[in-house]
Amino acid sequence: MLLLNQVVEYCYSDYQTNKNTCFCAASCGMDCNSCLEKIHFYKASRHYDCRSMINYYVCKYVYRQASEMAVLLRNLPWHQFPYPLRVLSLGCGSCSELYAFLYHRNQLGRCAGLQYVGVDRNYLWQPVHRMIVYKADKYDLELAFKYGDILSLLRTKTKSMAGGHFKPNVLVMQYLLSDMARVMPPDDL
Ligand SMILES: [Zn+2]
Numbered sequence: 001m002l003l004l005n006q007v008v009e010y011c012y013s014d015y016q017t018n019k020n021t022c023f024c025a026a027s028c029g030m031d032c033n034s035c036l037e038k039i040h041f042y043k044a045s046r047h048y049d050c051r052s053m054i055n056y057y058v059c060k061y062v063y064r065q066a067s068e069m070a071v072l073l074r075n076l077p078w079h080q081f082p083y084p085l086r087v088l089s090l091g092c093g094s095c096s097e098l099y100a101f102l103y104h105r106n107q108l109g110r111c112a113g114l115q116y117v118g119v120d121r122n123y124l125w126q127p128v129h130r131m132i133v134y135k136a137d138k139y140d141l142e143l144a145f146k147y148g149d150i151l152s153l154l155r156t157k158t159k160s161m162a163g164g165h166f167k168p169n170v171l172v173m174q175y176l177l178s179d180m181a182r183v184m185p186p187d188d189l
């Protein structure tokens with residue numbers, strides 16, 4: 001089964017299990033879709049601050065985001081890429097690009113390993129990331145996740161899975177940039 005499907009299944013079942021204990025019930029009536037829409041379309045100052053919202057977000061958006069990323073990757077000159085790919089994703093969240101990289105690796109019939117370090121400020125992504133790490137062996141993936149401010153993490157250097165220093169050859173800033181565009185005045189970008 002695709003890793004992407006497993007992640008969506010996990011989030012769907014976790015949403016069903018925990019939605020009644022969601023602390024934002026008073027604001028969304030236990031339908032975190034409305035919380036997400038307030039954030040995305042009405043510039044609510046709130047962020048992804050509850051587990052149900054994270055789960056809902058994955059179920060609602062990750063297929064679209066992963067397929068958009070897969071289309072983008074299809075248009076890149078893959079034969080020129082250095083292997084193994086060592087991806088550093090800033091603001092990784094649901095890791096939608098990870099599934100696209102896996103898809104392309106399979107399409108190309110490459111057996112080369114894939115290394116991926118995801119960085120996010122939001123600890124609420126941790127259960128999703130743990131689930132991905134748990135499944136990673138099956139997919140010939142080396143994974144690590146770091147939480148905190150990106151600049152201070154980069155200053156202390158992102159340690160590799162092997163204990164040395166991780167030297168990425170692909171940098172993804174997909175959601176970092178869109179988040180900056182959402183919260184910062186245009187002139188500051
Ligand atoms: Zn909530």
Ligand SMILES: [Zn+2]
Pocket residue numbers: 022024025027028030031032033035050052053
């Ligand atoms: Zn909610």
